Amino acid sequence: MVSTGLQAALFFSTFFLLVLPYASTAAAAASSSTTLENECERYAAGDKGSNDYCLWKLRRDxxxxxxxxxxxxxxxxxxxxxxxxxxxxxxxAGMTTIQSANETTTVSPTAAARRDCLAACAAEYAAAVRRLGHAARDAAGGGGGAAGLRRAQTLLAVVAGTPARCDATFAAAGQSSPLAGADFGLDDEVELAMALLPSPPLTD
Incomplete structure (x- = not known):
């Protein structure tokens, strides 16, 4: 017959063998989520809406x-x-529509002006796409240490305001902007990236 003391020892040994892996996994999950939560709290600076936005946005990845x-x-x-x-x-797509119409009819001055505005905005957004790709690489560390952080800061700062610049192009030509509210979410995402990016040290 197994003694009571030995039974207790076997029970606790089995218990810890079963529970320890789950405890380790839970601890790792809590540790990994802390960075996200802490960074979002820092970004929000006490504003619940900003904190919720940060968590909602980043948890999509x-x-x-x-x-x-x-x-x-x-x-x-x-x-x-x-x-x-x-x-x-x-x-x-808007430019393509105007170009297709040009194949069958003469484009009016208004349509031509809109086409030119669309072309200018397309170029602005093409540059934004390139810069954001480079900024993401530098932010992640692929572009070096402090130098990469500084490049990422510069690139993000240049991209900020892209929707407003596109809007201004159309306004100057007396045209209505093709941008919708969702397009201005770009500024919020850029602002978030800039806020999350650690400040580079004064020297490399």
Whole structure:
């Protein structure tokens, strides 16, 4: 017969063998989520809506669960890139419509002006897509240490305001803007990426 003491020892040994892996997994999950939550709290600076936006936006990418601050900034930059790319594609579709009409009829001065505005905005957004791709790479660490952080900061700052510049192009020509409210989400995503990006050290 197994003694009571030995039974208890066997029970606790089995218990810890079964529970320890789950405890380790839970601890790792809690640790990995802390960076995301802490960075979003820092970004929000006490504003619940901003904190909710940050968490909602970044959690759409599964990589955010284990990313560090640079990784989170890179994720936000890539989300901004996707937004800019989608807007550019819609602008190009508008240009294609005008060009197709030009094949059958003479384009009016108004249509020609709109086509030129669309072309200018398409170029603006093409540049934004390229810059955001480079910014994401630099933010993630692919472009070096402090130098990469500084490049990412510069690229994100240049992209900020892209929707407003596109709007201004149409306003100057007396045209209505093709941009919808969702397109201005680009600025929010760029702002998020800039806020999450760690400040580079004074020296490399």
């Amino acid at each position: 599964n990589g955010s669960a284990t990313a560090d601050a640079r990784g989170l900034a890179a994720i936000a930059a890539m989300m901004a890139r996707s937004t800019a790319k989608a807007t550019r594609e819609r602008i190009i």
